[in-house]
Amino acid sequence: MNTLDTAARPDQPSAFNPASADDPDRTRWIAHLDEAVAEIFETMLGQRSSVVDAPPPGAHTSAKISAHICAHICATIVFSGALNGLCIVQASPATADRLTDALLGAEGDWDDEMIDDALGEMCNMIAGGWKSRLGALTASCQISVPEISRQRAAHASGHATIATRFYAFDGSVLEVTLALN
């Protein structure tokens, strides 16, 4: 079971209304997100990723997911224009370090600036890759440069979350949230 947090916004234009779990737009957008992430992992990191089901609240979790919940590096990109919202990529420091190793093709003793940069670049590619798959919407939507925070994003304030997805790779988990108006 995947996490599909919803917040119905009946006052929003129906074309972009993340209304319900079975909304075909939502389903398609989540598929686009999964495709974008898989392509980035295979092309730039040279490894496979897999979607991991989020655990139900209160359930026992694997060590990987539990450790991930303490994630506190957060990269955020803002969508504006025809689509308003956020793409948020979160990872534990250890996961972000592994991502940096994979992007640069070598293990290294990376400083915080480099690790933050790597996560920001992942967010950039994920947001761009997802947006590229939207078709006609792409022309009327802009994306920002990524902002990095060393605090976990509690929620995407002011936006309805389309989905939060967990992607497992090389013993780590990357969390990606799409939140749109």
Added chain:
Amino acid sequence: MRVLIVDDSVVMRKIVEQALRRAGLDLGEALHAANGVEGLAALEKTSTEGGLLDLVLCDLHMPVMDGLDFLLEKRRRNLAPNVPVLMITAESGDPELLKAMNAGAQGQLSKPFTLEQMQRSVTSVLHHAA
């Protein structure tokens, strides 16, 4: 081949440089710039000090000065007019790309990219610039 890589991400600049080397593109020196302002300064320096560049690889979206403004200013100041620019973007359908091509970019490469895609894009841009 001597290139200038303009991108606000240190990681991406390293990735691009590594990809150029691994794609067998006979890369000699790679200069780095973190935004359009630094990119223009690098172009000025190479123009005045010699050691001309063969190619600029430039990110589209950057703080301080983005790729489009870099291109417009490069053209306005007639900096390295014979050095082609390959735009690198995270979004293949970015409408800003069309503006960049109209502003003088000779090609584009979308992230994520394979070594083969890098090789094809660079070869194509250099071929058209020759």
